[in-house]
Amino acid sequence: MWQQHLDKLTLAAVLLLAALLLALQLGDVxxxxxxxxxxxLGEGIVLAVALSWLTLNLLxxxxxxxxxxxxxxxxxxxxxxxLDLLDEFLRYPAHVRTMxxxxxVxxxxGMLALTYGLMGWHQEQRQINRQLRGRERFLRDHRLLDPLTQLYGLDYLYAVLNRELALHQQQRLPLSILMLDIDQFAAFNRQHGTAAGDNYLISLAELLSSQMRESDVICRYAGDRFVAVLVHTEQAAxxxxxxHLxxxxxxxxxxxQTLHCSVACIQATQTQATAVLKQAELALRASKLRGARPVYQPGHGNL
Amino acid sequence: MTVAIFDHNEKNLLLQHSVTALLHLAQRRGACLHKLLHGTQIFEQDLSRPDSRCHHRDWLTLLGRCQQLASPELPFILADALLHNPALALSQSLPKAPHLAGCLRQLWYFRHQMLPGVFTLVQHTEQYRVLLLKPALQLGPQQGFILNLAMALLVQLIQHHTGRGNNLRVQLKQAAPSHPAQISSYWPCPVSFGQPVDALYIPHELWFQPWPEHHAGEFRAYRRACYQLNRRLPRQRGLFEILQRQLYRTMPATLSLEQAASLLGCSSSSVKRLLQQQGSSYAALADDLRCDLATLLLCQGKLSNKQLASQLGYSDEHNFRRAFKRWTGNVPSSLRLPVS
Structure with missing residues (x-):
């Protein structure tokens, strides 16, 4: 930090030196x-403190x-x-008032300038606090959590995915997206009620959080659809x-009953979160068609 | 007058029909029961009693609190819970109806048992019958939620029993959600947001397509249960609904406030006062209705301004054009293109 203040340090040194020379010129020991x-002793300590403020500020x-x-x-x-300290060592002629x-004066x-600076510092710190608070909200806001499953919602997913996509592109690392959808969830809700459906979603969210790796970001994408961002992961992995899921x-x-879920994963190639998620949705639809399940029949328990 | 008017202070909602379902949904989403009920006249012990009721105002309060839960799926899940509520004979009867027309007639007649805050007007076009959903009384900031709920309920009903929900079309007044992906899976059909009306377009061929779960005997039995419930929960309609339906019926002639008041059996000044209590006026209601109808007719793109003016009770097309510009800020021709 002090390198950008070299001119200020020089000015301080020059000024102090000039004061010393002026004092020596005018007075005698x-x-x-x-x-x-x-x-x-007293004035030395005061000078030392003032100098330490100066240097700490610049450092x-x-x-x-x-x-x-x-x-x-x-x-x-x-x-x-x-100068106060110097006049303990030097005696100035009575007619010279300069010293x-x-x-x-x-x-x-100096006191006034220092106070004004401190007031500025106070305002600056308030702004910084606000800015920091904003950044924290962005990364860890409980309001971005889905209240039912306690997973992050779409706002968070877009923010994280856009950032990770940019980072991975920069470092040329693979990033994969996993999308999971519960088959025939509306029919299940109809037959067993919304309470059973909600409970299933909660336990599914818990299972996902426990079975995925620490680094994976799991979000609730829509009602019965979940998305995991798999960092540093290739399609095969x-x-x-x-x-495993x-x-x-x-x-x-x-x-x-055991509900069947369709899972699709893709390796992200685009740079926009929306495009990547659209691609994942297409992959999910394709995998649903591939593994077309029998139509839900209430009471048969064939899911 | 056979049908009574209700306002926000009427205890016309059985808790078991909708309120308990809403409270359960909200509680599973992390809301605290006593905070939800705080300030309302619903007590925790009422929730387990089969015949306790609540004011319409409390229902709106609860909906307002649940809207803050950041759970965009809530209106859809609530619609699901209402449609499959075992305590509500009306929703049990709906799947047993012979066809969509019979089902909607039943829902229309007993709507005060499920959603008293909404009513519909029907318009016919070449391809569709259009259900125009409107608030039956002042719903305040909860209006968007309730109309979304009613719309989701109708769409789910049609999708489940005909399997052809993708043929429907939905227009909603509310602004588009910030993340359409979150709710797109709940709409089987195209939905357009930010429209001038809340309308559901149902193709004609769906109306009399027989329903697979139709059972005439059960349907009658459930209907009898609904009639029996009517004795405890008499048919009541909101003031907006009564006035706007009267206005609609007499169109193109204009029904004056005095005539409307005499139909309601009270003086025009008391109608004025009742409307003022709900933050509205007779002229505003009439304008709202004409604006909705004009929008629907314009979207068909068949009628000229002159024909529209005569259908809506304006003396000439210039008056109509001026009024339309006042309602919407646009000239009628801006809407005349078929809606995409």
Whole structure:
């Protein structure tokens, strides 16, 4: 950080040096006995603190309006305190008022500048907090969760998918999408009621979260349709995951029945989330047609 | 007047018919029961009693709270729950109807037992019979939800029993959802959002196609149960519905406020006051009706402005054109293209 403030550091050094030279030019050194060591200790500490403000400011803050105000404030204070310390060692002729002016005027001005800078800092921090809060909401907002399944919804899916697609494209890594749809879910709802349907969705969501890898993002895409974003995964690996899921789903029963789910996975080639999801929907429709199940017959339990 | 008017303070909804289903759905989606019921006159112990009722106002409050659940599927699931509610003889009777016409007649006659807040007007076109769905009383911010619910209910009913829901067409006033993919699986047919009317287009051939689950005996038995329920839950209609249906019936002649009031058996000033309580006026209702009808007729693209003006009770086409521009901000010809 301090590299971008080289000019400010130089200016500070030059100013302090100039003050020293000016003081030496105007005054002459006091005798050893006339020096008050206690004063020197106090004023030395004050100068050290002012200088530490100056350096901490320049080390930690990026260039900007607020940094400038803080810098000029602490620089004026440092100069004033440095001259204050110097006059403990030097005695100025009584007719030269310059040094006493230079000692007393910059200190209050510096204080004012410092205060103004701190007020700016306060406002800046408020803005930053708001910005950070915004970013957090984007990534972890409970309102983006689907209230029934506690999985993330479509808003989140679009946001994450767009970001991951861009990242994967950049690093030339494979990214796959898995889409899962419950077959004949409307008929199941009709026969067993919406409560049974909702419970099935909840247990399905739990199964998906437990059976997928940590890195996979699972979202509820629509009523009975789920989407998983499989990062760093090729089509072949995604198909193994899909097969594994199909096997696990056999164990999931609702109202004494096992519902059949269609699963499709594709490797993303487009850069837009909407295009990729459309492609996944087409793949899902194709896989449904391939494995066309017998039409739901209430009471036969053939699903 | 055989049919009574109801307003928001009428206790005309049996909890078991729709409210408990809604509460269960909301609770499974993380809503807290006492927060849902807070401020309403429904108590937890009422929920298990078979004959407890609630005000129409409380139903609207509950719907408003459930709308905040961020669950876009809710109107569709609720429609499903209403259609298959074992406690509601009306919904049990619907699958046993001989055909769509019989089913809708039954639903129309007993609608106060299921959704008293909505009524329909029917228009005929060459290919379709159009059901125009309208609020029967002031529904406030919940209007979009309730009309969506009613529309989903009708579409699910037709899709399930005829298997040809893809032949329907739906127009909804509400704005398009931000993610159409979320709800597209619930509509078997094309849906257009942001339209000037809430309308369902049903092809003529679906009306008398026999239904597979038709059972005349059971249908009669369920209908008897509905009639019996009518004794406890008499037929009541919303004020908007009564006035707009009267206006519709007398079209193209214009029914004055005094005439409408005398039909209702009360003075014109009390009708005015009742309408004002619901934030509306007689002229606004008449305009709303004419605007909807004009839109429907325009979409058919057959009639000229002159014919439309005479059908809707305007003295000439210039008056009609001016009124239409006032309602919609557009000239009639902007709608005259067939809807895509």
């Amino acid at each position: 006091k005798s050893w006995a006339a020096i008050d060591w206690l004063d020197i 930690n803050r990026p260039a900007g309006r607020v940094t400038d105000w803080l810098y000029y404030g602490s620089l004026l204070l440092s100069c004033s305190f440095a 006493s002016w230079l000692e007393s 910059p200190a209050p001005l 995604a198909e193994i995951i899909a097969l 199909q096997q696990q789903l056999q164990r999931l029963t609702a109202a004494g």
